[in-house]
Amino acid sequence: MPVDGVAMTAIGVAVIRARESERPDRLYDDPQAAAFVTAARAGFEPDRWARVEAVADQFYEGRTIGVHLVDERFRAAIAAGLRQIVVLGAGLDTRAYRMALPPDTHVYEIDxxxxxxFKEPVLAATAATPTxxxxxxxxxxRDDWRKSLLSAGFDPSAPTYWVDEGSLGYLNQDWNQRVVRTLTELSAPGSRFGAARYVVDPDAPQYRDLRRLVAGDNAPDPAPAPSTPDFDAQAWLEDIGWSTEFHSWNDMTADLPRPAGTLDPRIGNIAAIRR
Ligand SMILES: C[S@@+](CC[C@H](N)C(=O)[O-])C[C@H]1O[C@@H](n2cnc3c(N)ncnc32)[C@H](O)[C@@H]1O
Structure with missing residues (x-):
């Protein structure tokens, strides 16, 4: 049970997906999210759990719409004929179960x-089966994940949809650029990747609360990751072999049946296709 460290951030997202799944006007249904939340809650001290829920509340509105947008990209990748999907930092993602993906699809979850x-025993207890x-x-x-992926059966000659949903961040640091260089080498032409472009204040209260939770209560107050605000992820992706298109949050959410707020027009998703 990851009660601190980066793996616990996945529990916060499961809280968000469980909450969404209970709504009559839900954007998606993730029936296993509630099972993760119930199992996780039992492992936390009550006041620490209350803080997990409070942080999830702060992120709920934007993050739950983000899950729906990634669902749409999954559907688009499948409709385009891709049958190999790699979820980077998959956390408690259950799309292999809940999205009725075709049976010849291979989903690789890295975490x-x-x-x-924590995840596997909870899934086993729900008795659900992936489609x-x-x-x-x-x-x-941050290590040699390429070897692990290849030994799991990944086929570099087949086009792949690479999913980063809140795990790689801004692509402006050595480690996440290394991940993207590796996945670029493993990408057959036609592969897809989506990189988030954010404009956030890392000192905003919700980011500070999240960092404190992740660091654990006995750790000193953690500093935000150093950022290079002028790093141009889109130009960099073009340089290393991808054709890209930027879609702003405002455009992507314009037709949603739920208000998504108007954000800085630089915030959105860089959709990349391997040349
Ligand atoms: C914010 S969660 C997002 C999880 C999932 N993508 C979702 O949206 O529900 C970030 C995930 O990245 C994983 N992660 C962070 N650093 C990692 C690393 N170095 N290697 C593998 N996974 C990592 C964490 O364990 C966690 O599950």
């Missing part, structure tokens, strides 16, 4: 050992 030590081939890849994205 840390402590995450899967496609699901592969658990226990690996640290």
């Amino acid at each position: 840390l050992p402590e995450l899967f030590a 496609c081939h699901r592969h658990v890849v226990i690996a640290d994205l």
Whole structure:
């Protein structure tokens, strides 16, 4: 049970997906999210759990719409004929179960050992079965995850949809650029990748609360990750072999049946296709 460290951030997102799934006007249904939340709650001290829920509340509105947008990208990748999907920092993602993906689809979920030590028993207890081939890849994205992915059966000659949903951040640091260089090498032409472009104040209260929770209560107050605000992720992706298109949050959410707020027009998703 990851009660602190990066793996626990996945529990916060499960809280968000469980909440969304209970709404009559839900944007998606993730029936297993509630099972993760129930199992996780039992492992937390009550006041620490209350803080997890408070942080999830602060992020709920934007993050839950983000889940829906990634669902749409999954559907688009499948409609385009892709049958190999790699979820980077998959956390408690259950799209292999809940999205009726075609049976010849292979979904590779990469995350840390402590995450899967929690996730797999909860999934087993729900007795649900994936609609496609699901592969658990226990690996640290800061180490040699390529080897682990290949040994799990990943086929570099098939086009792949690479999913980063809140795990790589801004692509402006060495480690996440290394991840993207590796996935670029593993990408057959026609592969897809989506990179988020944010404009956030890392000192805003919700980011400070999240960092404190992740660091654990006995750790000193953590500093935000150093950022290089003028790093141009889109130009960089073009340089390393991707054709890109930027879609702003405001455009992507314009037709949603729920107000999504108007954000800085630089915030959105860089949709990339491997040349
Ligand atoms: C904010 S959660 C998002 C999880 C999932 N993508 C979702 O949207 O529900 C970030 C995830 O990235 C994983 N993660 C962070 N650093 C990682 C690393 N170095 N290697 C593998 N996974 C990592 C964490 O364990 C966590 O599950």
